[in-house]
Amino acid sequence: MKRILGGLGLIALMACNNGKTVDYKKLYEKSMEVKDYNTAITSIQLMLQVDSSQTIYMDTLPELYVAVRNFEAADYYNKSALNRHPEEEKYLQLKALLAQQFGRVEEEIDVYNKLYAKTNKLSYLYQIAAYQFATEQMDRASKTMVELESKMGNSTDSVDFMVSETAKQKVPIRAAVYNMKAYMVAQNRDLMGAKKYFEMALKEYPEFVTARQNLMQLMNGGRQR
Numbered sequence: 001m002k003r004i005l006g007g008l009g010l011i012a013l014m015a016c017n018n019g020k021t022v023d024y025k026k027l028y029e030k031s032m033e034v035k036d037y038n039t040a041i042t043s044i045q046l047m048l049q050v051d052s053s054q055t056i057y058m059d060t061l062p063e064l065y066v067a068v069r070n071f072e073a074a075d076y077y078n079k080s081a082l083n084r085h086p087e088e089e090k091y092l093q094l095k096a097l098l099a100q101q102f103g104r105v106e107e108e109i110d111v112y113n114k115l116y117a118k119t120n121k122l123s124y125l126y127q128i129a130a131y132q133f134a135t136e137q138m139d140r141a142s143k144t145m146v147e148l149e150s151k152m153g154n155s156t157d158s159v160d161f162m163v164s165e166t167a168k169q170k171v172p173i174r175a176a177v178y179n180m181k182a183y184m185v186a187q188n189r190d191l192m193g194a195k196k197y198f199e200m201a202l203k204e205y206p207e208f209v210t211a212r213q214n215l216m217q218l219m220n221g222g223r224q225r
Helices: 007-017 024-033 037-050 061-067 071-084 089-101 105-119 122-134 138-152 173-187 191-204 209-224
Strands: 158-162 168-172
Touching (some): 024 037, 037 061, 061 071, 061 089, 071 089, 089 105, 122 138, 122 173, 138 173, 158 173, 168 173, 168 209, 173 209, 191 209
Antiparallel strands (some): 158 168
């Protein structure tokens, strides 16, 4: 769980060693302003050493630890936050994300089922379909996709797609659904059908990086044949 502190964090520790008083709340606010998440974490931890009742700041730790990719710490503090806020959507979302990170597959899908039942957000139904598809529950995945298509209409829901190890892209649900449908029909060797759905995904959202890459791979594969 060790992490290198940012510049502001080092200044804070040096100030402590020099006998100066540091306002950790102001340090936290400044760190968040400049997106120095390591220092923000340090300032919260120092605050908690002085006053462990500062749960309003403690409850920001799960997201901050995810931001610096310290998933073990994020998992620890997210469980703590859920003990205080068992129905809070953002902590349930983090629980699903962390379950995926640690390979706790059943926990992940249980959380998404709970979130969908609670909110009716199609982004959670999409995650259920993605899980069913990835685990080759094709009949279930097909039924879930039919439900998604029947409900997506003019939905403003979106799904996050990772475009690199640290960057993600928010994609409209309609584009995400068409991208998954392309994958599903490709499993049946219907390459023209897959091409059609990838193109539909890009028509919905032309900046959709994953769909564009998928289409290029499909076309390159077809030419190589």
